[in-house]
Amino acid sequence: MRQRIVRLILVTLYMMLFTLPAFAADTNFGQRVSGMAEVTGVRVSTEANKTRIVIDANKEVTYKAMSLGEPDRLVVDIPNAWISPKLKKEFPVNSRFVGKARVAQFNPQTVRIVVESKVGKQNHKVFSLKGGPVAGRVVLDIGDLSGDSSGTKIDLPKTKPTPAPSTKPTTKPTKPSTKPSQKPESKPETKPQDDVDGELAGITGLRGRKITIDPGHGGSDSGAIGPTGVMEKSVTLRVAQELKRLLVAEGATVYMTRDTDTEVSPKGADASDIEELQARCDIPNQNGSDIFVSIHMDSFTNGAAKGTTGYYYSLGSKRSRDLADKIRAGVIDQLGTQSRGTQSSNFYVVKHTDMPATLVEVAFISNPSEERLMNSEAGIKKAAQGIADGIADFFG
Numbered sequence: 001m002r003q004r005i006v007r008l009i010l011v012t013l014y015m016m017l018f019t020l021p022a023f024a025a026d027t028n029f030g031q032r033v034s035g036m037a038e039v040t041g042v043r044v045s046t047e048a049n050k051t052r053i054v055i056d057a058n059k060e061v062t063y064k065a066m067s068l069g070e071p072d073r074l075v076v077d078i079p080n081a082w083i084s085p086k087l088k089k090e091f092p093v094n095s096r097f098v099g100k101a102r103v104a105q106f107n108p109q110t111v112r113i114v115v116e117s118k119v120g121k122q123n124h125k126v127f128s129l130k131g132g133p134v135a136g137r138v139v140l141d142i143g144d145l146s147g148d149s150s151g152t153k154i155d156l157p158k159t160k161p162t163p164a165p166s167t168k169p170t171t172k173p174t175k176p177s178t179k180p181s182q183k184p185e186s187k188p189e190t191k192p193q194d195d196v197d198g199e200l201a202g203i204t205g206l207r208g209r210k211i212t213i214d215p216g217h218g219g220s221d222s223g224a225i226g227p228t229g230v231m232e233k234s235v236t237l238r239v240a241q242e243l244k245r246l247l248v249a250e251g252a253t254v255y256m257t258r259d260t261d262t263e264v265s266p267k268g269a270d271a272s273d274i275e276e277l278q279a280r281c282d283i284p285n286q287n288g289s290d291i292f293v294s295i296h297m298d299s300f301t302n303g304a305a306k307g308t309t310g311y312y313y314s315l316g317s318k319r320s321r322d323l324a325d326k327i328r329a330g331v332i333d334q335l336g337t338q339s340r341g342t343q344s345s346n347f348y349v350v351k352h353t354d355m356p357a358t359l360v361e362v363a364f365i366s367n368p369s370e371e372r373l374m375n376s377e378a379g380i381k382k383a384a385q386g387i388a389d390g391i392a393d394f395f396g
Helices: 002-033 195-200 232-249 273-287 318-335 368-374 377-395
Strands: 037-046 050-057 064-068 073-079 081-083 090-092 098-107 110-117 124-129 136-143 210-215 253-256 291-298 308-313 339-345 357-364
Touching: 037 098, 050 073, 050 098, 050 110, 073 124, 073 136, 081 098, 081 110, 110 136, 210 232, 210 273, 232 253, 232 291, 232 377, 253 273, 273 291, 291 318, 291 377, 308 318, 318 339, 318 357, 318 377, 357 368, 357 377, 368 377
Parallel strands: 037 081, 210 253, 210 291, 291 357, 308 339
Antiparallel strands: 037 050, 050 136, 064 073, 073 110, 090 098, 098 110, 124 136, 308 357
């Protein structure tokens, strides 16, 4: 009997020991969000002259709006807020005014909404509403607003709403708060210490993510060469540099396997193929990158071959396939290239990296029209934006 009592006491102590951390985490989460607004819904509706996006919260909120270019995006930050776990994070709109919208926990205190605009940086209006069935609402109107006013039609109470304070100071385009100040060699931002904070700190966004970009070929290795002499190594570097700019602007820490027209291995042109490829893998493996993206241009003897392909290691994780698929889709969405699918491969750089990895063949440099596209500034920017969109979707 005495032994049974002792065993019961030991089991009780054991259970208390291993449930206290979880209890503490729940308590910490409750304390963290107790004074914050919960973003509970995003509603989208399109009229003849505009698309309206309404952000619902369980209490009154403030906001800060800014416009970003290339491509045109409307960014709205809601401070002192957190996202309901039930809320869908991405909203394909596909109206003639808006491409898509996504919402993310930008940092532990800020919810960010990003809307891709098809009508230019100035053709939008942002304002808050008080009263009605929802305690806090922020409204984003995008479209032809020349004859519009804040007396809007969607989801408003029948009574005239209280006029919202002027938002001119906040809707004036400003520089984004995540200006590209990080450098590859700098230390990444410290991640939250527990799982609960990690959820809140931006698991749906790019802020704090570590990403390695690998521009294919370089130095003595030109890669494929197009009909007019455009070299693969030059196109991949230009796309990678623009992609780095986009990702850093969104708060990511970016590492490049090369920043110039050079080999990656310390042996330079004397390195074997394996030594050069391993040097590219060593960079993300050593810096603990979250993902690895290798950028290439495809080539074939038949100049009619065209399109975009995503590759992942055949025996790798499902996350690598997901990354490859999303980046391929993002590039196709931006460039309008033909989809050649997401395929398994045994490429060295996706096989010998320790994180989700993909090699994307953006387009065929051997195809005259795709060579011309990828040698243009517009093509470079669209390709980079497509890869960035795919990365954002992967983390979203």
